[in-house]
Amino acid sequence: MRIKYSIPIVFFVALVIIEKENNIISRVSDKLALKQTPQTLVQPSRPASARPKANVSVTSQGKxxxxxxxxxxxxxxxxxxxxxxxxxxxxxxxxxxxxxxxxxxxxxxxxxxxxxxxxxxMFYLFEPLWHVEKMLTLDTGGTNATAAAKAYRDVLQKLFLCDFSLLESFIDPLPVDHVTASLFRRGSSSSLCGEAVCSPFVKGVFERYHCGNRRCGPLNLTLASETCREKxxxxxxxxxxxxxxxxxxxxxxxxxxxxxxxxxxxxxxxxxxxxxxxxxxxxxxxxxxxxxxxxxxxxxxxxxxxxxxxxxxxxxxxxxxxxxxxxxxxxxxxxxxxxxxxxxxxxxxxxxxxxxxxxxxxxxxxxxxxxxxxxxxxxxxxxxxxxxxxxxxxxxxxxxxxxxxxxxxxxxxxxxxxxxxxxxxxxxxxxxxxxxx
Missing domain, CATH: 3.40.50 (Rossmann fold)
Structure with missing residues (x-):
């Protein structure tokens, strides 16, 4: 008999405990949501018409x-x-x-x-995304913001890991055997004009963005990657x-x-x-x-x-x-x-x-x-x-x-x-x- 009545009692108590825990979890979630609200005030996708205008109210001025x-x-x-x-x-x-x-x-x-x-x-790069922007520029003169943002992010991530392979795909003309004479403003990066990456000068090869402190040939991006990892x-x-x-x-x-x-x-x-x-x-x-x-x-x-x-x-x-x-x-x-x-x-x-x-x-x-x-x-x-x-x-x-x-x-x-x-x-x-x- 004791066993017969104890099972329903235990079941009822368990339901009460679960309900209380759910209420607690709900209250905690509400508090977390309130704490996170200030961090989501700026929404890039928010329509311009919904944004507060300048000098609209004392509240906006105070903010x-x-x-x-x-x-x-x-x-x-x-x-x-x-x-x-x-x-x-x-x-x-x-x-x-x-x-x-x-x-x-x-x-x-x-x-x-x-x-x-x-x-x-220090390994320093000057405006490597110039190549990405140039490649993604539309006939209208602008870029697809979503596509450009993703490309910029991915190229930067690779470069910080000393991987030039993704950047290569945006350089025009495409590098041959990872060698290019067209890297934008190469001379603005001392890392890309150092002795380790200064290949012999090639007569007749025009390099628009040449190094100013020494006469180097086209840039070998494999050597640049190795130099980057050494820094x-x-x-x-x-x-x-x-x-x-x-x-x-x-x-x-x-x-x-x-x-x-x-x-x-x-x-x-x-x-x-x-x-x-x-x-x-x-x-x-x-x-x-x-x-x-x-x-x-x-x-x-x-x-x-x-x-x-x-x-x-x-x-x-x-x-x-x-x-x-x-x-x-x-x-x-x-x-x-x-x-x-x-x-x-x-x-x-x-x-x-x-x-x-x-x-x-x-x-x-x-x-x-x-x-x-x-x-x-x-x-x-x-x-x-x-x-x-x-x-x-x-x-x-x-x-x-x-x-x-x-x-x-x-x-x-x-x-x-x-x-x-x-x-x-x-x-x-x-x-x-x-x-x-």
Whole structure:
């Protein structure tokens, strides 16, 4: 009899326990969902019509203000990076992988040299994704964003593993027996012009992007791969990745120890620089600057808005430090690098865990005090402090107003002040940069 009644009782008790556990699990899941909500505020696929507009409400203004304060704190206080740095220090022989992300005319070539000049233990690549973009460019002049993002990610992953095979498939003309005379800006990478990869010069073979410090023949990518594996650290500079989130698989690849440095610059300064460097592509802007009649619905203005949004969304994601980016992301403003190059270089090296060598320091001192006659628009040797304010005397106030309208949230996030008059624009006594150092 006891056995007869005990079985139903046990069964009933078990049901009660299971129900309680389900309630507990449900409550825990709800809490986890609430905690994760802030990390999903920025959705790249979110339609533009659903995004909050500039100056819509006090709430949106407060959010952008808090975003800037978060950026400011992250740039001032490196305590967020110390756990990762300590872990890296525990394994001193572990390789460091560095990806410098930017857009064109943000000073990325200059900042990239901080790592190119590091010495014999750094393998540096300058814009390898140029080949990928060129191959994927459509007849309209653009690219399929989804296809390009995947290709950029896969090529970068292979290159950080010192595998050039995937990049080879994008080089035109195709390398023969892994040898090419067409690698974009080979001379901008000291690693690709070193003695180990400097094959004998071949008379009659034209190499457009030749080495400047020695006369080398076409680049043997097999030798480049071997040289890459021999180096202790690897760094790549790219201005072609649109969204940081697309590179998440690289951060989660256990074979890599990847750090992301996102370099940003005042969009007004970027536009002024592009109008000079890429005059043919920016002829509409140049015409508007001349006659003062800006067509705000023009595709070029829409493109500027899209570029600003991509930069801002990547930075917002990096600053929020989701689990896959924790300790792996650093935001740097070009204006701070230009004004305080040695200090910012030191901070970047501290973040990456790579030694800040005397060779780099000497290069910075030499390159930031260059005369006005040194180099051209692509030169990395300039008086860096002069570059910060030059745009204010080249860009008409009417154009500045358009940039401020379409890139307002980006300007506010990074601490760039709005110009309200022509007098303010050219008044050097008024700084347009929020101090964060």
């Amino acid at each position: 952008r203000s808090s975003d800037f304060m978060l950026m400011k704190r992250r740039l001032e206080d490196y305590s967020d990076y110390r756990p990762a740095a300590a872990a890296a220090a525990a394994v001193t022989s572990r390789r460091k992988d560095i990806l410098l992300l930017a857009t064109t005319r943000t000073g990325s070539s200059f900042v990239g040299e901080f790592f190119n000049q590091q010495g014999n233990n 202790e650290h690897r760094a790549i500079k790219s201005v072609r990745v649109r969204q940081l989130e697309t590179l998440r698989p690289l951060a989660e690849d256990p074979r890599l120890d990847l750090k992301f440095i996102q370099l940003v610059r005042d969009p007004r300064a970027v536009l002024a620089s592009r109008m000079v460097a890429f005059a043919a592509k920016y002829k509409n802007w140049k015409q508007w600057a001349a006659d003062g009649d800006v067509h705000v619905d023009d595709d070029e203005v829409k493109k500027l808005r899209s570029n600003c949004n991509n930069i801002r969304m990547s930075a917002e994601m990096g600053l929020r430090q989701p689990a896959w980016l924790r300790g792996r992301y650093m935001l740097v403003r070009y204006e701070d690098v230009a004004r305080f190059p040695m200090r910012k270089a030191s901070q970047m090296y501290k973040f990456t865990g790579v030694p800040f060598t005397p060779q780099v320091k000497a290069w910075i001192l030499k390159s930031t005090q260059a005369s006005k006659e040194a180099g051209g628009i692509y030169s990395t040797q300039k008086n860096s402090t002069e570059q910060v304010e030059k745009w204010r005397f080249k860009l008409p106030f009417k154009i500045v107003q358009v940039v401020q309208k379409v890139c307002g949230p980006t300007l506010k996030l990074f601490g760039y002040k709005f110009v309200t008059s022509e007098e303010m624009l050219t008044d050097k006594s008024i700084s347009l940069i929020e101090d964060i150092l």
